[in-house]
Amino acid sequence: MHENFTGLKEDKRDSIINAALTEFATKGYELASTNEMVKAAGISKGALFHYFASKKELFLFLCDYVFKVVSQEFYEQIGHCDGDLLIRYGRAAMLKGAVYQRYPPMFEFIKRISVEKSPKIEDQLKERLVKMMAYGYQCLLGNLDTSLFRQDVPADKIRDLTIWALENYGNRSMELIGDQRVEEIDLEALNTDFAQYLDVLRRCFYKQ
Amino acid sequence: MHENFTGLKEDKRDSIINAALTEFATKGYELASTNEMVKAAGISKGALFHYFASKKELFLFLCDYVFKVVSQEFYEQIGHCDGDLLIRYGRAAMLKGAVYQRYPPMFEFIKRISVEKSPKIEDQLKERLVKMMAYGYQCLLGNLDTSLFRQDVPADKIRDLTIWALENYGNRSMELIGDQRVEEIDLEALNTDFAQYLDVLRRCFYKQ
Protein backbone atom coordinates (compact mmCIF):
# COMPACT_ATOMS: atom_id res chain seq x y z
CA MET A 1 0.00 0.00 0.00
CA HIS A 2 2.86 2.40 0.72
CA GLU A 3 4.49 2.29 -2.72
CA ASN A 4 3.83 6.02 -2.89
CA PHE A 5 6.04 6.48 0.12
CA THR A 6 9.01 4.31 -0.82
CA GLY A 7 9.42 6.28 -4.03
CA LEU A 8 9.99 9.56 -2.20
CA LYS A 9 13.29 11.40 -2.11
CA GLU A 10 15.53 10.21 0.66
CA ASP A 11 15.63 13.31 2.84
CA LYS A 12 11.88 13.82 2.71
CA ARG A 13 11.33 10.16 3.51
CA ASP A 14 13.73 10.31 6.41
CA SER A 15 12.12 13.42 7.85
CA ILE A 16 8.71 11.76 7.79
CA ILE A 17 10.13 8.58 9.29
CA ASN A 18 11.89 10.48 12.05
CA ALA A 19 8.86 12.61 12.83
CA ALA A 20 6.66 9.53 13.10
CA LEU A 21 9.25 7.59 15.10
CA THR A 22 9.55 10.47 17.55
CA GLU A 23 5.81 10.79 18.03
CA PHE A 24 5.25 7.08 18.55
CA ALA A 25 8.32 6.82 20.78
CA THR A 26 7.28 9.61 23.12
CA LYS A 27 3.54 8.92 23.37
CA GLY A 28 2.97 5.31 22.44
CA TYR A 29 0.68 4.04 19.71
CA GLU A 30 -2.70 5.19 20.96
CA LEU A 31 -1.75 8.68 22.03
CA ALA A 32 0.58 9.46 19.17
CA SER A 33 -0.97 12.14 16.99
CA THR A 34 -0.83 12.09 13.21
CA ASN A 35 -1.38 15.85 13.33
CA GLU A 36 1.85 16.29 15.25
CA MET A 37 3.68 14.05 12.83
CA VAL A 38 2.72 16.01 9.75
CA LYS A 39 3.53 19.26 11.54
CA ALA A 40 6.98 18.01 12.49
CA ALA A 41 7.64 16.51 9.07
CA GLY A 42 6.43 19.60 7.23
CA ILE A 43 3.87 17.80 5.08
CA SER A 44 0.11 17.95 4.88
CA LYS A 45 -2.34 15.61 6.48
CA GLY A 46 -3.51 14.52 3.08
CA ALA A 47 0.00 13.54 2.06
CA LEU A 48 0.48 11.26 5.04
CA PHE A 49 -2.73 9.40 4.31
CA HIS A 50 -1.76 9.32 0.69
CA TYR A 51 1.36 7.38 1.69
CA PHE A 52 -0.24 5.21 4.33
CA ALA A 53 -3.79 3.98 4.49
CA SER A 54 -4.08 4.44 8.23
CA LYS A 55 -2.22 5.16 11.42
CA LYS A 56 -1.96 1.45 12.03
CA GLU A 57 -0.37 0.79 8.67
CA LEU A 58 2.11 3.60 9.23
CA PHE A 59 3.04 2.13 12.59
CA LEU A 60 3.56 -1.37 11.27
CA PHE A 61 5.55 -0.02 8.35
CA LEU A 62 7.82 1.76 10.82
CA CYS A 63 8.27 -1.45 12.78
CA ASP A 64 9.30 -3.35 9.69
CA TYR A 65 11.56 -0.54 8.59
CA VAL A 66 13.26 -0.27 11.95
CA PHE A 67 13.74 -4.00 12.16
CA LYS A 68 15.28 -4.04 8.72
CA VAL A 69 17.67 -1.20 9.50
CA VAL A 70 18.71 -2.63 12.84
CA SER A 71 19.19 -6.08 11.41
CA GLN A 72 21.22 -4.97 8.42
CA GLU A 73 23.17 -2.06 9.85
CA PHE A 74 23.66 -3.46 13.28
CA TYR A 75 23.16 -7.09 14.08
CA GLU A 76 24.65 -8.53 10.92
CA GLN A 77 27.79 -6.44 11.30
CA ILE A 78 28.50 -7.73 14.77
CA GLY A 79 27.80 -11.37 15.28
CA HIS A 80 30.05 -14.31 14.69
CA CYS A 81 33.04 -12.22 13.67
CA ASP A 82 34.59 -12.27 17.12
CA GLY A 83 33.92 -14.14 20.32
CA ASP A 84 35.32 -11.39 22.51
CA LEU A 85 32.41 -9.68 24.26
CA LEU A 86 34.20 -6.37 24.69
CA ILE A 87 35.29 -6.19 21.07
CA ARG A 88 31.78 -6.99 20.01
CA TYR A 89 30.32 -4.24 22.16
CA GLY A 90 32.95 -1.79 21.04
CA ARG A 91 31.92 -2.43 17.46
CA ALA A 92 28.26 -2.26 18.42
CA ALA A 93 28.75 1.21 19.92
CA MET A 94 30.21 2.49 16.65
CA LEU A 95 27.39 1.05 14.60
CA LYS A 96 24.82 2.39 17.00
CA GLY A 97 26.29 5.84 16.61
CA ALA A 98 25.98 5.61 12.83
CA VAL A 99 22.33 4.59 12.99
CA TYR A 100 21.68 7.30 15.57
CA GLN A 101 23.05 9.99 13.29
CA ARG A 102 20.57 9.14 10.57
CA TYR A 103 17.60 8.13 12.73
CA PRO A 104 17.97 9.77 16.15
CA PRO A 105 14.65 8.55 17.58
CA MET A 106 15.02 4.97 16.41
CA PHE A 107 16.32 3.44 19.61
CA GLU A 108 13.77 5.28 21.73
CA PHE A 109 11.14 3.92 19.38
CA ILE A 110 12.39 0.38 19.84
CA LYS A 111 12.45 0.78 23.60
CA ARG A 112 8.90 2.05 23.53
CA ILE A 113 7.34 -0.59 21.30
CA SER A 114 8.86 -3.34 23.37
CA VAL A 115 6.54 -2.30 26.21
CA GLU A 116 3.68 -1.21 23.96
CA LYS A 117 0.36 -2.81 24.80
CA SER A 118 -2.36 -1.31 22.66
CA PRO A 119 -4.75 -4.12 21.66
CA LYS A 120 -5.18 -2.63 18.18
CA ILE A 121 -1.68 -3.68 17.15
CA GLU A 122 -0.75 -6.14 19.85
CA ASP A 123 -0.65 -9.34 17.81
CA GLN A 124 1.11 -8.00 14.74
CA LEU A 125 3.65 -6.17 16.86
CA LYS A 126 4.36 -9.09 19.13
CA GLU A 127 5.28 -11.46 16.33
CA ARG A 128 7.67 -8.91 14.86
CA LEU A 129 9.23 -8.23 18.24
CA VAL A 130 9.80 -11.86 19.06
CA LYS A 131 11.61 -12.47 15.80
CA MET A 132 13.67 -9.33 16.28
CA MET A 133 14.70 -10.07 19.85
CA ALA A 134 15.70 -13.63 19.07
CA TYR A 135 17.86 -12.51 16.19
CA GLY A 136 19.45 -9.70 18.18
CA TYR A 137 20.18 -11.92 21.11
CA GLN A 138 21.80 -14.45 18.81
CA CYS A 139 24.03 -11.91 17.08
CA LEU A 140 25.08 -10.05 20.21
CA LEU A 141 25.47 -12.94 22.61
CA GLY A 142 25.71 -16.07 20.52
CA ASN A 143 29.04 -17.89 20.23
CA LEU A 144 30.67 -15.95 23.03
CA ASP A 145 34.18 -16.97 23.94
CA THR A 146 33.86 -17.07 27.71
CA SER A 147 37.26 -18.66 28.09
CA LEU A 148 38.63 -15.13 27.82
CA PHE A 149 37.04 -14.24 31.15
CA ARG A 150 38.79 -14.80 34.45
CA GLN A 151 37.86 -18.25 35.66
CA ASP A 152 37.35 -17.68 39.37
CA VAL A 153 33.87 -16.21 38.96
CA PRO A 154 30.90 -17.46 36.92
CA ALA A 155 31.12 -16.47 33.26
CA ASP A 156 27.42 -15.68 32.94
CA LYS A 157 27.62 -13.17 35.76
CA ILE A 158 30.55 -11.43 34.11
CA ARG A 159 28.67 -11.36 30.86
CA ASP A 160 25.57 -9.86 32.48
CA LEU A 161 27.43 -7.22 34.44
CA THR A 162 29.42 -6.20 31.39
CA ILE A 163 26.33 -5.86 29.25
CA TRP A 164 24.42 -3.93 31.88
CA ALA A 165 27.24 -1.51 32.51
CA LEU A 166 27.82 -0.87 28.82
CA GLU A 167 24.13 -0.51 28.05
CA ASN A 168 23.85 2.11 30.73
CA TYR A 169 26.95 3.82 29.42
CA GLY A 170 25.33 3.89 26.00
CA ASN A 171 22.13 5.42 27.31
CA ARG A 172 24.06 8.11 29.14
CA SER A 173 26.02 9.00 26.03
CA MET A 174 22.87 9.19 23.97
CA GLU A 175 21.27 11.52 26.51
CA LEU A 176 24.39 13.67 26.57
CA ILE A 177 24.64 14.05 22.82
CA GLY A 178 20.89 14.18 22.44
CA ASP A 179 20.80 17.96 22.67
CA GLN A 180 23.76 18.70 20.44
CA ARG A 181 23.61 19.10 16.68
CA VAL A 182 24.94 16.09 14.83
CA GLU A 183 27.96 17.89 13.41
CA GLU A 184 29.32 19.26 16.65
CA ILE A 185 29.51 15.97 18.50
CA ASP A 186 33.08 15.26 19.58
CA LEU A 187 33.30 11.65 18.48
CA GLU A 188 37.01 11.53 19.22
CA ALA A 189 36.50 12.36 22.89
CA LEU A 190 33.57 9.98 23.15
CA ASN A 191 35.62 7.13 21.74
CA THR A 192 38.61 7.59 24.01
CA ASP A 193 36.31 7.87 27.01
CA PHE A 194 34.52 4.71 25.99
CA ALA A 195 37.81 2.93 25.39
CA GLN A 196 38.88 3.69 28.93
CA TYR A 197 35.84 1.98 30.34
CA LEU A 198 36.37 -1.00 28.04
CA ASP A 199 39.93 -1.17 29.29
CA VAL A 200 38.86 -1.25 32.92
CA LEU A 201 36.39 -4.01 32.19
CA ARG A 202 39.05 -6.00 30.41
CA ARG A 203 41.47 -5.65 33.27
CA CYS A 204 38.95 -6.63 35.91
CA PHE A 205 36.85 -9.24 34.14
CA TYR A 206 39.33 -10.92 31.79
CA LYS A 207 42.24 -13.27 32.30
CA GLN A 208 45.45 -11.33 32.69
CA MET B 1 -5.47 23.24 49.77
CA HIS B 2 -5.40 19.43 50.05
CA GLU B 3 -6.25 19.18 53.75
CA ASN B 4 -9.29 17.19 52.70
CA PHE B 5 -6.99 14.63 51.18
CA THR B 6 -4.43 14.21 53.93
CA GLY B 7 -7.21 13.35 56.38
CA LEU B 8 -8.31 10.33 54.34
CA LYS B 9 -7.91 6.76 55.50
CA GLU B 10 -4.55 5.33 54.56
CA ASP B 11 -5.60 2.68 52.08
CA LYS B 12 -7.92 5.00 50.20
CA ARG B 13 -5.24 7.66 50.10
CA ASP B 14 -2.67 5.19 48.83
CA SER B 15 -4.96 3.90 46.11
CA ILE B 16 -5.55 7.42 44.86
CA ILE B 17 -1.86 8.20 45.03
CA ASN B 18 -0.94 5.06 43.15
CA ALA B 19 -3.59 5.58 40.51
CA ALA B 20 -2.38 9.11 39.90
CA LEU B 21 1.28 8.12 39.94
CA THR B 22 0.60 5.40 37.40
CA GLU B 23 -1.27 7.71 35.08
CA PHE B 24 1.33 10.46 35.21
CA ALA B 25 4.16 7.94 34.91
CA THR B 26 2.81 6.26 31.81
CA LYS B 27 1.53 9.30 29.89
CA GLY B 28 3.34 12.33 31.23
CA TYR B 29 1.73 15.44 32.65
CA GLU B 30 -0.16 16.76 29.65
CA LEU B 31 -1.62 13.50 28.43
CA ALA B 32 -2.42 12.04 31.82
CA SER B 33 -6.18 11.84 32.26
CA THR B 34 -7.94 12.66 35.51
CA ASN B 35 -10.82 10.50 34.27
CA GLU B 36 -8.55 7.48 34.16
CA MET B 37 -7.22 8.26 37.61
CA VAL B 38 -10.62 8.35 39.27
CA LYS B 39 -11.64 5.19 37.43
CA ALA B 40 -8.52 3.35 38.62
CA ALA B 41 -8.81 4.70 42.15
CA GLY B 42 -12.50 3.92 42.38
CA ILE B 43 -13.62 7.41 43.33
CA SER B 44 -15.74 10.01 41.60
CA LYS B 45 -14.53 12.90 39.57
CA GLY B 46 -16.00 15.32 42.10
CA ALA B 47 -14.06 13.73 44.92
CA LEU B 48 -10.71 14.20 43.20
CA PHE B 49 -11.37 17.89 42.64
CA HIS B 50 -12.62 18.12 46.19
CA TYR B 51 -9.18 16.98 47.34
CA PHE B 52 -7.14 18.93 44.81
CA ALA B 53 -8.01 22.24 43.21
CA SER B 54 -6.61 21.25 39.82
CA LYS B 55 -4.62 18.69 37.90
CA LYS B 56 -1.57 20.85 38.35
CA GLU B 57 -1.94 20.96 42.12
CA LEU B 58 -2.40 17.21 42.24
CA PHE B 59 0.76 16.74 40.22
CA LEU B 60 2.86 19.02 42.37
CA PHE B 61 1.47 17.40 45.51
CA LEU B 62 2.57 14.03 44.18
CA CYS B 63 6.04 15.41 43.48
CA ASP B 64 6.38 16.68 47.01
CA TYR B 65 5.00 13.46 48.40
CA VAL B 66 7.32 11.29 46.36
CA PHE B 67 10.31 13.40 47.28
CA LYS B 68 9.42 13.15 50.95
CA VAL B 69 9.00 9.40 50.81
CA VAL B 70 12.19 8.83 48.86
CA SER B 71 14.18 11.14 51.09
CA GLN B 72 12.96 9.65 54.34
CA GLU B 73 12.60 6.00 53.42
CA PHE B 74 15.52 5.79 51.09
CA TYR B 75 18.22 8.38 51.01
CA GLU B 76 18.44 9.05 54.72
CA GLN B 77 18.74 5.34 55.48
CA ILE B 78 21.72 4.90 53.20
CA GLY B 79 24.19 7.71 53.27
CA HIS B 80 27.09 8.23 55.59
CA CYS B 81 26.63 4.96 57.41
CA ASP B 82 29.16 3.12 55.30
CA GLY B 83 31.75 4.10 52.74
CA ASP B 84 31.59 0.76 50.95
CA LEU B 85 29.79 1.25 47.65
CA LEU B 86 28.55 -2.32 47.41
CA ILE B 87 27.19 -2.37 50.94
CA ARG B 88 25.44 0.89 50.26
CA TYR B 89 23.84 -0.43 47.10
CA GLY B 90 22.88 -3.64 48.78
CA ARG B 91 21.05 -1.67 51.42
CA ALA B 92 19.53 0.58 48.76
CA ALA B 93 18.08 -2.44 46.98
CA MET B 94 16.32 -3.58 50.15
CA LEU B 95 14.87 -0.16 50.81
CA LYS B 96 13.79 0.20 47.23
CA GLY B 97 11.91 -3.05 47.52
CA ALA B 98 10.07 -1.80 50.57
CA VAL B 99 9.00 1.42 48.88
CA TYR B 100 8.02 -0.54 45.79
CA GLN B 101 5.68 -2.77 47.76
CA ARG B 102 3.68 0.18 49.01
CA TYR B 103 3.95 2.44 45.96
CA PRO B 104 4.67 0.26 42.90
CA PRO B 105 4.56 3.07 40.33
CA MET B 106 6.70 5.49 42.31
CA PHE B 107 10.03 4.85 40.62
CA GLU B 108 8.49 4.91 37.18
CA PHE B 109 6.95 8.24 38.14
CA ILE B 110 10.31 9.61 39.19
CA LYS B 111 11.92 8.41 35.99
CA ARG B 112 9.19 10.09 33.98
CA ILE B 113 9.17 13.46 35.69
CA SER B 114 12.92 13.76 35.34
CA VAL B 115 12.40 14.01 31.58
CA GLU B 116 9.07 15.83 31.77
CA LYS B 117 8.96 19.05 29.80
CA SER B 118 5.45 20.45 29.89
CA PRO B 119 5.74 24.25 30.20
CA LYS B 120 2.76 24.38 32.55
CA ILE B 121 4.75 22.87 35.39
CA GLU B 122 8.31 23.23 34.16
CA ASP B 123 9.59 25.77 36.63
CA GLN B 124 8.02 24.36 39.78
CA LEU B 125 9.07 20.84 38.83
CA LYS B 126 12.61 21.78 37.95
CA GLU B 127 13.37 23.37 41.30
CA ARG B 128 12.05 20.31 43.13
CA LEU B 129 14.02 17.96 40.93
CA VAL B 130 17.28 19.81 41.34
CA LYS B 131 17.01 19.71 45.12
CA MET B 132 16.08 16.05 45.00
CA MET B 133 18.89 14.99 42.69
CA ALA B 134 21.52 16.84 44.65
CA TYR B 135 20.39 15.24 47.89
CA GLY B 136 20.21 11.79 46.35
CA TYR B 137 23.61 12.08 44.76
CA GLN B 138 25.06 13.18 48.07
CA CYS B 139 23.56 10.30 50.03
CA LEU B 140 24.34 7.60 47.50
CA LEU B 141 27.76 8.70 46.34
CA GLY B 142 29.04 11.13 48.95
CA ASN B 143 31.88 10.06 51.25
CA LEU B 144 32.72 6.97 49.27
CA ASP B 145 35.69 4.96 50.50
CA THR B 146 37.47 4.36 47.21
CA SER B 147 40.49 2.92 48.97
CA LEU B 148 38.54 -0.34 49.04
CA PHE B 149 38.78 -0.58 45.25
CA ARG B 150 41.69 -2.21 43.51
CA GLN B 151 44.27 0.45 42.84
CA ASP B 152 45.48 -0.45 39.36
CA VAL B 153 42.48 1.13 37.63
CA PRO B 154 40.85 4.54 38.14
CA ALA B 155 38.43 4.59 41.08
CA ASP B 156 35.85 6.75 39.31
CA LYS B 157 35.59 4.26 36.47
CA ILE B 158 35.02 1.43 38.91
CA ARG B 159 32.39 3.48 40.67
CA ASP B 160 30.58 4.30 37.42
CA LEU B 161 30.63 0.75 36.10
CA THR B 162 29.37 -0.61 39.40
CA ILE B 163 26.51 1.85 39.57
CA TRP B 164 25.50 1.29 35.96
CA ALA B 165 25.52 -2.47 36.27
CA LEU B 166 23.51 -2.44 39.48
CA GLU B 167 21.01 0.10 38.21
CA ASN B 168 20.38 -2.06 35.23
CA TYR B 169 20.05 -5.09 37.47
CA GLY B 170 17.50 -3.19 39.53
CA ASN B 171 15.45 -2.26 36.48
CA ARG B 172 15.44 -5.83 35.25
CA SER B 173 14.24 -7.11 38.61
CA MET B 174 11.48 -4.53 38.74
CA GLU B 175 10.31 -5.53 35.29
CA LEU B 176 10.38 -9.19 36.24
CA ILE B 177 8.37 -8.78 39.40
CA GLY B 178 6.21 -6.10 37.84
CA ASP B 179 3.60 -8.60 36.70
CA GLN B 180 3.44 -10.68 39.85
CA ARG B 181 1.17 -9.97 42.80
CA VAL B 182 3.05 -8.47 45.73
CA GLU B 183 2.57 -11.48 48.00
CA GLU B 184 3.94 -14.10 45.64
CA ILE B 185 7.29 -12.48 44.99
CA ASP B 186 10.11 -14.77 46.03
CA LEU B 187 12.23 -12.26 47.92
CA GLU B 188 14.54 -14.97 49.16
CA ALA B 189 15.55 -16.03 45.67
CA LEU B 190 15.90 -12.43 44.55
CA ASN B 191 18.22 -11.64 47.41
CA THR B 192 20.54 -14.59 46.91
CA ASP B 193 20.70 -13.86 43.19
CA PHE B 194 21.53 -10.24 43.88
CA ALA B 195 24.13 -11.25 46.45
CA GLN B 196 25.90 -13.34 43.85
CA TYR B 197 26.29 -10.36 41.54
CA LEU B 198 27.52 -8.23 44.42
CA ASP B 199 30.05 -10.91 45.21
CA VAL B 200 31.36 -10.97 41.65
CA LEU B 201 31.72 -7.21 41.67
CA ARG B 202 33.58 -7.33 44.95
CA ARG B 203 35.99 -9.94 43.67
CA CYS B 204 36.70 -8.13 40.45
CA PHE B 205 36.65 -4.49 41.50
CA TYR B 206 37.91 -4.56 45.09
CA LYS B 207 41.29 -5.17 46.67
CA GLN B 208 41.71 -8.83 47.48
Added chain:
DNA sequence: CATGAATTGACCACCTTGGTCGGTAATTGC
Protein backbone atom coordinates in the same frame (compact mmCIF):
# COMPACT_ATOMS: atom_id res chain seq x y z
C1' DC C 1 -33.82 14.41 63.67
C1' DA C 2 -30.85 18.29 62.13
C1' DT C 3 -26.66 20.12 60.40
C1' DG C 4 -22.60 20.30 57.94
C1' DA C 5 -19.27 17.81 55.44
C1' DA C 6 -18.05 14.18 52.01
C1' DT C 7 -19.17 12.32 47.76
C1' DT C 8 -21.51 11.57 43.48
C1' DG C 9 -21.96 11.70 38.38
C1' DA C 10 -24.36 14.12 34.81
C1' DC C 11 -23.00 17.97 32.50
C1' DC C 12 -20.30 21.87 30.34
C1' DA C 13 -17.67 24.22 26.65
C1' DC C 14 -13.69 23.27 24.42
C1' DC C 15 -10.20 20.71 22.05
C1' DT C 16 -8.03 16.89 19.48
C1' DT C 17 -8.64 12.74 17.12
C1' DG C 18 -8.06 9.72 12.65
C1' DG C 19 -9.56 10.15 8.35
C1' DT C 20 -11.96 12.33 3.99
C1' DC C 21 -12.41 14.79 -0.15
C1' DG C 22 -12.87 18.42 -3.48
C1' DG C 23 -9.59 20.99 -5.28
C1' DT C 24 -4.90 22.59 -7.12
C1' DA C 25 -0.06 21.85 -8.63
C1' DA C 26 3.27 19.02 -10.73
C1' DT C 27 4.58 15.33 -13.70
C1' DT C 28 4.15 12.24 -17.27
C1' DG C 29 3.30 10.38 -22.01
C1' DC C 30 2.42 11.52 -26.54
Added chain:
DNA sequence: GCAATTACCGACCAAGGTGGTCAATTCATG
Protein backbone atom coordinates in the same frame (compact mmCIF):
# COMPACT_ATOMS: atom_id res chain seq x y z
C1' DG D 1 1.50 21.75 -26.33
C1' DC D 2 -2.07 19.32 -24.38
C1' DA D 3 -4.45 15.81 -21.88
C1' DA D 4 -4.32 12.63 -18.34
C1' DT D 5 -2.63 11.09 -14.33
C1' DT D 6 -0.51 11.46 -10.05
C1' DA D 7 1.09 14.09 -5.82
C1' DC D 8 -0.23 17.01 -2.60
C1' DC D 9 -2.88 20.37 0.13
C1' DG D 10 -5.76 21.85 4.06
C1' DA D 11 -10.50 22.85 5.42
C1' DC D 12 -13.68 19.87 7.22
C1' DC D 13 -16.13 16.00 9.73
C1' DA D 14 -18.26 13.23 13.46
C1' DA D 15 -16.75 11.08 17.46
C1' DG D 16 -14.85 11.09 21.63
C1' DG D 17 -11.96 12.88 25.35
C1' DT D 18 -10.48 17.08 28.24
C1' DG D 19 -10.26 19.52 32.99
C1' DG D 20 -13.45 21.24 35.81
C1' DT D 21 -18.36 22.41 37.92
C1' DC D 22 -22.37 21.95 40.76
C1' DA D 23 -26.97 20.67 42.32
C1' DA D 24 -28.25 16.72 44.50
C1' DT D 25 -27.47 12.90 47.54
C1' DT D 26 -25.28 10.19 51.20
C1' DC D 27 -22.97 10.05 55.43
C1' DA D 28 -21.32 11.06 60.08
C1' DT D 29 -21.98 13.27 64.30
C1' DG D 30 -24.24 15.56 68.05
